[in-house]
Amino acid sequence: MAALSAWFWNERFWLPHNVTWADLADPAPGVEYPKAGHLLAALPLALGIFIVRILFERFIASACARGLHIQPGAGRRAQPNAVLEKVFTSITKNPDSRHLDGLSKQLDWEVRKVQRWFRHRRNQDKPSTHTKFCESMWRFSFYLGIFIYGFQFLWQCPWMWDTRHCWYNYPYQVMTPGLYHYYVTELAFYWSLMFSQFTDIKRKDFLIMFIHHLATVSLISFSYANNMARVGSLVLCVHDASDFLLEAAKMANYSKYQRLCDSLFIVFSVVFFITRLIIFPVWVLNSTMFESWAIIGPYPSWWVFNVLLLLLQVMHVFWAYLIFRIAFKAIMRGKVCNDVRSDIESSSEEEPHSPTEGLKASTHTPKGENGTNGHCAAARARTQNHSSW
Secondary structure, eight states: OHHHHHHHTOHHHHSOTTOOHHHHHSOOTTOOOOOGGGGGGHHHHHHHHHHHHHHIIIIIIHHHHHHTTOOOOOOOOOOOOHHHHHHHHHTOSSOOHHHHHHHHHHHTOOHHHHHHHHHHHHHHTSOOHHHHHHHHHHHHHHHHHHHHHHHHHHHTSHHHHOGGGGTTTTTOOOOOHHHHHHHHHHHHHHHHHHHHTTTSOOBTTHHHHHHHHHHHHHHHHHHHHTTOHHHHHHHHHHHHHHHHHHHHHHHHHHTTOHHHHHHHHHHHHHHHHHIIIIIIIIIIIHIIIIIHHHHTOOOHHHHHHHHHHHHHHHHHHHHHHHHHHHHHHHHHHTSOOOOSSOBSSOGGGTSTTOTTOOOOOOBBOSSOTTOSSSOOOOOOBBOOOOOOO
16 A cells, blocks of 8 residues: 555656655645645535535425425326336336337227326426425525635635736645635535435436546545645636526526526526636636746646646537537527436426426536426536536
């Protein structure tokens, strides 16, 4: 283990030339440099955030949903049928015409009745609008709160106004309590998202979002371990700026305030475009790639960090394409419509002409993370997060 640890924490990978871990191990009194062990505090905090989320959704978000007449009642359930249930659980949840014809003859049912049974059976496993509203309200509350905190904190920091301060005297940069709390809280939240994703609403992009959360956790941890937390705080703030707008749009859609949903989606799209496609590359990437090169020079972990940020920018472009695709359809049809990213299966099978069907986003991206009846537009940038990095 000692040999493995020594290999992993090789100074020539993590630190600039002529800097060693010993140089950072014994700072002056009252001075604290980042240490990888500090990040362990994020794990119990992630559990605490998850518990707070459960309580928030049960007692606060649920009450708000009922106040908006979003009831937690269950939808229509499929009538018990052992034959069809066996096919549903063991063979297919969406039978083709051959299976439908065979089941129709076996049960002496009309084909449409068999189709209806499978539709009801699929839909009864879906979360209610009440559940989706509560989830979005929790995300909205966290994203808005952490964005306000981060923006207020960075407003007082010199690197907010001159990104070259991210690299002056690097890596001998003090980890202040405000920066530490900002970083660890964000890290804990994304740890909680990784765990809760297995209990949240099931979506088609489950694997993509899991990888996204894992990449976010890795980026935050990586930047903290080699004391790139200053520029990391800028990345976090840029991503948090649009996530709460997405969740607000989804809540408006679940509440059937379609005009408000559409307006919020437009605002979200504009903010996403400005922050992810303009500010991030021009402000952040320019600093990490060019200003840092001029001030401290490249070294192995510097290359890794910049490659990861470039990959993140590629994801921004992809998500922007999805968002603008939805926006284009909204302009053509006069409203925000289907999302390209939806639940495992949209409940719109019940009402195929529902005007607000679809949409989901993160890190997240607009409206309805679920794409079921009553979702606004989005492509999930978060990113959510989210986000989120």
